[in-house]
Amino acid sequence: MIKRLGLSVFLIALVGFFSFTNAQKDRWQQKVKYEMDVTMDVDANTYQGKQKLHYINNSPDTLFRAFYHLYYNAFQPNSMMDVRSRTIADPDRRVGDRIQNLSPEEIGILKVNSLKMEGQDAKFVHEETILEVDLPRPILPGETVVFDMDFEGQVPLQVRRAGRDNAEGIRYSMSQWYPKMAAYDVRGWHANPYIGREFYGNFGEFDVKITIDKNYTLGGTGYLQNANEIGHGYEDEGVTVPSPNGETLTWHFYAPDVHDFMWAADPKFTHDKYQMDNGPMVHLLYVKNEKTEENWGELMDYTVNAIKFMSDNFGKYPYDQFSVIQGGDGGMEYPMSTLVTGHRNLRSLVGVTVHELIHSWYYGVLGFNESSEPWLDEGFTTWGTNVVMDAVFDKNENFIQDGNYRSYFRLASAGYEEPLTTHGDHYNLNSAYGPGTYSKGAVFVEQLTYVMGKQNFDRAMLRLWDEYKFKHPNGNDVIRVMEKISGLELDWYYDYFIASTKTIDYGVKNVEAAGANSTKIALERIGLMPMPLDVVVTYQDGSQETIYMPLVIMRGEKPEEEGMPKRVKTQKWPWTSLSTDVTIDRPISDIKSVEIDPSQRLADINRANNKFEVSVEMEKK
Numbered sequence: 001m002i003k004r005l006g007l008s009v010f011l012i013a014l015v016g017f018f019s020f021t022n023a024q025k026d027r028w029q030q031k032v033k034y035e036m037d038v039t040m041d042v043d044a045n046t047y048q049g050k051q052k053l054h055y056i057n058n059s060p061d062t063l064f065r066a067f068y069h070l071y072y073n074a075f076q077p078n079s080m081m082d083v084r085s086r087t088i089a090d091p092d093r094r095v096g097d098r099i100q101n102l103s104p105e106e107i108g109i110l111k112v113n114s115l116k117m118e119g120q121d122a123k124f125v126h127e128e129t130i131l132e133v134d135l136p137r138p139i140l141p142g143e144t145v146v147f148d149m150d151f152e153g154q155v156p157l158q159v160r161r162a163g164r165d166n167a168e169g170i171r172y173s174m175s176q177w178y179p180k181m182a183a184y185d186v187r188g189w190h191a192n193p194y195i196g197r198e199f200y201g202n203f204g205e206f207d208v209k210i211t212i213d214k215n216y217t218l219g220g221t222g223y224l225q226n227a228n229e230i231g232h233g234y235e236d237e238g239v240t241v242p243s244p245n246g247e248t249l250t251w252h253f254y255a256p257d258v259h260d261f262m263w264a265a266d267p268k269f270t271h272d273k274y275q276m277d278n279g280p281m282v283h284l285l286y287v288k289n290e291k292t293e294e295n296w297g298e299l300m301d302y303t304v305n306a307i308k309f310m311s312d313n314f315g316k317y318p319y320d321q322f323s324v325i326q327g328g329d330g331g332m333e334y335p336m337s338t339l340v341t342g343h344r345n346l347r348s349l350v351g352v353t354v355h356e357l358i359h360s361w362y363y364g365v366l367g368f369n370e371s372s373e374p375w376l377d378e379g380f381t382t383w384g385t386n387v388v389m390d391a392v393f394d395k396n397e398n399f400i401q402d403g404n405y406r407s408y409f410r411l412a413s414a415g416y417e418e419p420l421t422t423h424g425d426h427y428n429l430n431s432a433y434g435p436g437t438y439s440k441g442a443v444f445v446e447q448l449t450y451v452m453g454k455q456n457f458d459r460a461m462l463r464l465w466d467e468y469k470f471k472h473p474n475g476n477d478v479i480r481v482m483e484k485i486s487g488l489e490l491d492w493y494y495d496y497f498i499a500s501t502k503t504i505d506y507g508v509k510n511v512e513a514a515g516a517n518s519t520k521i522a523l524e525r526i527g528l529m530p531m532p533l534d535v536v537v538t539y540q541d542g543s544q545e546t547i548y549m550p551l552v553i554m555r556g557e558k559p560e561e562e563g564m565p566k567r568v569k570t571q572k573w574p575w576t577s578l579s580t581d582v583t584i585d586r587p588i589s590d591i592k593s594v595e596i597d598p599s600q601r602l603a604d605i606n607r608a609n610n611k612f613e614v615s616v617e618m619e620k621k
């Protein structure tokens with residue numbers, strides 16, 4: 001999603017179903033296959049559904065219980081989300097006390113009426129946003145079982161992400177709308193109540209039939225299977241769509257290799273589509289008026305260019321469809337699609353679309369856990385947003401990640417920073433979550449280019465994609481890929497920068513003559529986090545050289561980087577030393593200045609002491 005903080009907008013805010021043969025031996029993941037049939041009452045804003053879930057227990061564990069998410073029950077007065085939203089010290093303005101004030105017709109409801117496993121009744125209780133299920137018999141390791149469920153729901157008046165009748169009048173933003181089996185992985189069940197933060201689910205297939213008033217146009221996750229009967233702009237060219245018998249249409253969608261299913265609907269949607277060469281069909285669904293017509297008209301080209309850029313640089317988009325749909329309350333990512341608000345200036349509209357699109361790579365396909373490791377998903381996405389926006393829109397010359405560094409520096413000095421290993425719902429403050437997961441997360445990524453070298457980083461990003469798509473890599477997996485490509489040991493980088501709030505501050509303490517033809521540079525580590533240093537010496541004639549100081553614990557060196565001054569010396573720095581001297585074989589009279597990391601990729605919280613200018617007086621000493 002896109003994060004808003006104060007006044008600044010953070011745009012700043014087929015592997016087949018059964019075949020995972022090349023997975024590492026010690027890894028497993030559960031599989032799900034949903035078949036759902038729902039009927040929507042657009043007058044009452046309620047729906048009835050049947051769900052058949054094929055659940056494949058690939059874990060080595062015997063399961064005695066199971067848990068389903070019932071997200072819509074969060075939108076009821078005194079729910080955990082309501083209480084949390086009213087009692088946190090810095091409430092999210094999108095929620096505030098709005099849940100408390102919902103009337104019975106405006107609340108969200110998701111209720112399970114019956115549940116069977118393999119034909120046997122399962123006992124269950126509704127614990128607000130989680131259905132707790134005692135299985136009629138255990139599910140053994142390797143076993144596939146089928147659950148059959150009847151459920152019903154009421155769509156909440158839109159408060160957060162999902163809902164009906166959003167601020168721009170879009171009728172249905174149907175995310176988090178169905179009973180969804182909680183993820184089970186090496187850390188066990190993830191039956192997190194819905195408090196506000198984001199999502200994690202097991203990969204699988206969705207086969208979904210939605211019966212709704214024939215005037216509504218739908219979009220979302222999944223390929224429409226009966227496009228030539230439905231029409232609404234989905235029909236093949238030249239096809240005459242038969243007019244429906246009766247007042248409803250049944251839309252049949254199928255989605256492979258996804259971990260969630262979102263749909264949206266409005267009777268006034270305009271539907272534009274464009275088939276990319278060697279890429280997906282891109283759909284735009286929006287209500288055309290004076291606030292949308294011009295900018296949404298331009299959005300298609302930018303979306304296509306962004307998909308192409310991402311596919312060329314970070315791994316090929318694996319689905320045949322991507323849809324940008326007006327809806328929701330800002331911007332939120334879903335498989336094959338996004339919901340974004342549409343009344344925006346062009347840069348804002350393109351920025352939010354690009355951000356949510358990039359989530360398709362990290363949340364969507366790699367399947368980062370947005371709940372327990374939100375920094376991974378928002379960090380890579382926020383970093384990528386700046387890279388892609390620069391390529392397709394801004395074409396800037398400046399350091400494009402500068403805003404993320406400044407946001408992180410403010411957080412680091414604010415006194416309430418929390419380790420990024422914190423679960424998304426459990427940050428003390430929204431203002432620690434946003435700049436932490438988005439900005440510091442993006443700094444983690446950019447700073448990796450500094451630690452391992454940009455060329456290695458670019459290769460590692462493609463390796464990450466090839467090795468882990470559809471497999472839910474975690475922070476350690478990301479670090480391991482970076483290690484394998486760079487040959488460096490990098491666990492310390494994760495331990496300090498993600499699992500702690502220790503900060504980086506190095507300084508050039510002094511530069512002095514060490515003899516007629518040599519100069520001593522005194523460097524100090526002031527911050528608690530050790531990092532490798534690029535120390536650039538600028539001479540009086542304007543030429544520059546780099547002294548490279550890797551940490552001993554890296555057990556290696558990054559290669560020389562393009563665009564950096566020539567490396568003339570490498571000197572390892574044991575992290576236990578708070579200061580060290582470097583001697584260079586040039587008289588001090590040749591030296592103009594000495595600077596730590598002119599590239600500004602090192603997240604040094606005090607850059608004032610990073611550059612030492614050699615004065616004329618010092619040369620005379």
Ligand SMILES: [Zn+2]
Pocket residue numbers: 001002003013355359378381
């Ligand atoms: Zn996001």
